[in-house]
Amino acid sequence: MTTATPDEIRTAVRDRYADAARAASTGDGPTAYTRSLYPEEQRDQLPEQALTASLGCGNPTLLAQLQPGQTVLDLGSGGGIDVLLSARRVGATGKAYGLDMTEEMLELARRNAAEAKVPNVEFLNGQIEAIPLPDASVDVIISNCVINLSADKDAVFAEAFRVLRPGGRLAISDIVLTRALPEPASRVMALWTGCVAGALVADDYRHKLCAAGFTAVELQPTQVFHRDAVREVLADADPGRIPGDIDIEEVTRALAGNVTSSFVRAVKPIA
Template sequence: MKPEELKLVVRDKYSQIASQSGNTSCCGPSYDCCGVDYTIFSENYTLLKGYNPDADLRLGCGTPTEFAGIQEDQHVLDLGSGAGNDCFVARAIVGEKGRVIGLDFSAEMLVKAKNNAQKLDFQNIEFVEGDIEDMPLASNQFDVVISNCVLNLVPDKTKAFSEIKRVLKPGGHFCVSDVVIKGQLPEQLQSDAEMYAGCVSGAIQMEDYLNIIRSAGFEKITVHKQRTIDIPQDTLKKSLSDKEIKGFQDGSTGIISITISGWTVI
């Protein structure tokens, strides 16, 4: 599939999730009717200050705000903000004088996020429609950029990290949770559009991911956390042979959630 076609797959899938969340006749808490159970990647947010259950669609693969070092009064950008889950947690940290912007390209997700912010009467959170590879945002305006299981869905990750560097202030940093792979992911899994939208097939080798970050000019790159994703047998059987499934089970091939940060040069 061409990059633009993949973007449409991702947009359509997450727009579908946004429209159906809360509808018990379809996706319910695991979204399994949408083709992939995305919640196998998610972590528990309920104990984090600022947590808003209405904004938690369980589509992340980590908790980047825990490792981002966000400070009071800072300006924070959340890429692929969805219904606003990480934005509300970040807002609890930056306080009344800080600012949080969520960027997403799904109109349906943006509607949910804006409704959630309106219910809480927050004046310093804004949700913007846009593409991570070409952000409609001015340069040098954010102290911290966060993202949760989104950048692996972006076809051109080099452009994505270049844009992150552009919008960060000198001395600013990013902290993202994302999905990378270990070993050689079977071709069928890599080309499966449903699995792409579910965070798997968009993933690349961890070292390739780190090299993209280095090439973008970031320094002090730190991997804070790694976690192997346990893919259900039923999901694997849709794309893999018994031999390939065994590779997942013996650890020679795997899908890993990482939380990683990097800093711009002052």
């Protein structure tokens, strides 16, 4: 039995999203699902490449209830789609940060911000387990199908809690499981980069947020992924990177109906 290390997972994730950024830059990439997540009035505000580069599972900007003057941080900001939308909502007196570890995505996001003529944004190079911002400097944290990609979610939630101001809110879209994955699934790298193998069971998600200090934790499933969606993730896998003892059909059956896209809300209490 072979289990991927955190460094191997991080490298695979970075490679996958670098490829996605390059594809978006040439006008190629998955847009149909993204378009279904963002209403037309939001899509009209965005450069085409911001839509094309998005690999999210929800629309956290609808969840966040942003107000003018707030500071927003997007964990794993990719091509910048949610940062740009958030920046418009917080206005000229607010600020929207995007944090990403993939240089290709950061370059694309900065080009998208320039094309959209949105000045109150800043894209940061770094990891979500070590956010490069001061304590208590952010009002709202958003994220779109990224926290599941981290091999150290306790560090992610601790860092999110640190940089939020008292009363600040976490408002994210993420992949959440209804039950634990079968062991073989954790050894398929395509399920890590496809946002499945690293996902938490709902009760574990709540526990980790509470352990980090958050209150008012809510998880709201918005979509259940069935067999065809799981097969689509596995179809992108390099067969040479799937351990030979794994029965892919058995894994697919175990995942079908177990994987959900969910809204996750939590609050940093006021001391």
